[in-house]
């Protein structure tokens with residue numbers, strides 16, 4: 745299950761309400777072309793994406809086993825989270841309408857904090873799009889969702905993710921244990937970035 749960042753921020757009631765509203769009403773196209781909010785109709789396509797261990801293997805907070813029924817339950821749970829302003833599941837569709845990637849944003853509005861987990865389809869991995877895509881998502885979380893802190897985890901051996909995260913300027917904060925939906929624990933690398941640091945790095 746997604747865990748909020750190690751660093752604890754406290755949002756004012758106004759900030760918390762603004763983040764919840766941003767999450768509830770977000771336009772997925774502001775994240776990029778071909779982006780849609782996941783709905784029940786995407787369960788077969790998202791299952792096809794996630795069935796590939798090259799896509800889902802490194803990710804701790806996916807429903808397991810990956811079956812269409814479990815993916816449909818997860819999509820419904822993400823919709824419930826979005827209605828509460830606490831998360832959103834955004835898919836990227838290729839020109840044929842197939843699911844080519846996903847981004848799951850978990851948001852803690854009372855802590856002005858968020859996390860992202862995601863993956864791209866295996867045939868689109870390793871083409872140098874990871875860095876720019878991740879940077880766009882991080883900026884979007886700060887600017888569109890309005891959070892002040894992002895915490896990220898990656899499996900200890902996920903070299904590509906670590907490169908992408910550190911290239912974006914996230915600060916390594918050692919390791920942490922994350923809990924999979926089945927209750928088992930995975931040790932992970934852990935990073936954080938504040939909005940202030942992001943703005944200094946990307947706008948000046």
Ligand SMILES: CC(C)(COP(=O)(O)OP(=O)(O)OC[C@H]1O[C@@H](n2cnc3c(N)ncnc32)[C@H](O)[C@@H]1OP(=O)(O)O)[C@@H](O)C(=O)NCCC(=O)NCCS
Pocket residue numbers: 798799800802803861862863864865868869870871872873874875897898899902903904905907908911
């Ligand atoms: C993680 C992921 C989104 C990265 O996207 P990508 O398009 O594959 O990434 P890139 O091709 O831009 O590669 C990212 C970096 O890793 C490097 N890299 C790629 N393959 C590598 C390998 N096998 N070993 C070491 N480094 C590698 C690239 O050179 C690049 O580093 P650079 O920018 O310094 O050159 C994608 O690989 C993916 O979906 N993986 C499966 C799911 C996953 O791990 N999600 C993240 C969970 S935290």
